[in-house]
Amino acid sequence: MSRTRPSPGPRLMLPGLREAYAAFVREADALPALPGALQAEVWTSAQLGTLEAAAPHEAGRRAALGDLIMSLRAAATPGARTFLRALAAIGPAVGRTAAGKAADALRDLPAAPWEGMLGRVVPGQAWLIQEGPLDGDRLVCEFRYADAGTAGMHALAVRLTYGDAPTEVVTVGDVPALMTAARQAMQAELCVVQPYDAAAVGERLRTALNGAEPLPEACYPALALARHRAELLP
Known part of the structure; x- marks a missing residue:
């Protein structure tokens, strides 16, 4: 009897943090329901702060940011799309283009009413x-x-x-x-x-x-x- 194996998810630079990225994806589900762009930016900044505070050096921070963007793109939820838009607007400059492209790939998902105000x-x-x-x-x-x-x-x-x-x-x-x-x-x-x-x-x-x-x-x-x-x- 064959059994379907779960998808391993995107290939990550820091695979040991896969569960941490999954937690960010789950928490992003509440993001589109926030009342405005400022609250979304404050929320996004707090998540990025968690990543940066835990990273031992600049290379680690860049790797974690890239992994997070890929994980959000793979999740393909409305919250992931909104998180990506916020990253493209106010996130670290090195990841804004990648986050914007990942969000563009999810353009068919519902957008938060204040998405265009971000940044x-x-x-x-x-x-x-x-x-x-x-x-x-x-x-x-x-x-x-x-x-x-x-x-x-x-x-x-x-x-x-x-x-x-x-x-x-x-x-x-x-x-x-x-x-x-x-x-x-x-x-x-x-x-x-x-x-x-x-x-x-x-x-x-x-x-x-x-x-x-x-x-x-x-x-x-x-x-x-x-x-x-x-x-x-x-």
Whole structure:
């Protein structure tokens, strides 16, 4: 009696991580139901942060990213398509073209209603918040989605210590609340808040976020999204 053997799946560069990639595919099933592009980008960045934090070196990160893209393409689910579109929009530059081609191959699958907004953001005001000589600089950059008004407005907030080493990288969804709290702290003489040149912010962030040194573990979930946003600054 013959028995059908299960498909071995795509040929991977890191086959020992096959189950990890399968877990990413399963978790992506919930991605199309998220309320908007920002939430999808935050989710995608967190998954990429998990990969990068676990990779021992740059070659390992590239291999894992390539394997993930192939695994998503092979899964051929609506969630996999959406994940690939998000990777093509805000993922590491080395994988964007491959992710886009893999997503194109799944074009017949349903698309999330906000898929076309992924990565299409424009920068706004930049701020420098200084809370004290030992706390370093906190750089806050506002962003909004193109042609979407204030919907999805958000900010990237990065704290840099001595030598511009990142110690905190977060995405802020409620920008007015963030700036209100900062101004209240300034009135209480707890910090200094001032507009900051976007070009200076961009240069500092690109240098800080793409360094060779490992970052604090808490920085990784927002790291991919932060790098993408920093690319958009002058």
